Amino acid sequence: GQQVMQIPQYQHVQEGEDFTTYCNSSTTLSNIQWYKQRPGGHPVFLIQLVKSGEVKKQKRLTFQFGEAKKNSSLHITATQTTDVGTYFCAGFQKLVFGTGTRLLVSP
């Protein structure tokens, strides 16, 4: 069945460092969504990517959708302590959530 894997599973950075998480699907996706879940919280929708090669930015966050629509990345520039949480990608054909990347930021 469709699987969506994320790497790394966990990353600990110093505040101000950059961070990237990668999402890889076993099948071609119609679109991909990214979510953030703060510790003890629930997933919150960040963005959706639909087009092959699409790049979208939200302040310090840059989202990319691969040309083959089988992978995606989220890059955070100059992390802040407020970025702490687990980042999930969610890939469609049939919605499947990735395994998540837990980000810890030290001040």
Add this chain to the structure above:
Amino acid sequence: ETGVTQTPRHLVMGMTNKKSLKCEQHLGHNAMYWYKQSAKKPLELMFVYSLEERVENNSVPSRFSPECPNSSHLFLHLHTLQPEDSALYLCASSQDPQGISNYGYTFGSGTRLTVV
């Protein structure tokens, strides 16, 4: 508040108990979902309701029984659960039953379930 309200926030139940989780959305969405989130596992889709009809049941054991009386409310009835069913149960809604919208899924705060 996210527009999706789940109650209770925490629930401890014995294996012989019967309990229900409730979800209510105030967003006018057409689809509602139950997800299970266990430690170190991806979010697992359990049930999908679109316009009050169940459109997906992801091989969930019969001890979990969903109910969607209208487009705003979703229940998850629980009976004779096992300790391994302990998890965070999340309700979500979306405008598009396929979830393909620029607003994604809106999740509730979840019910932290512990089965003893």
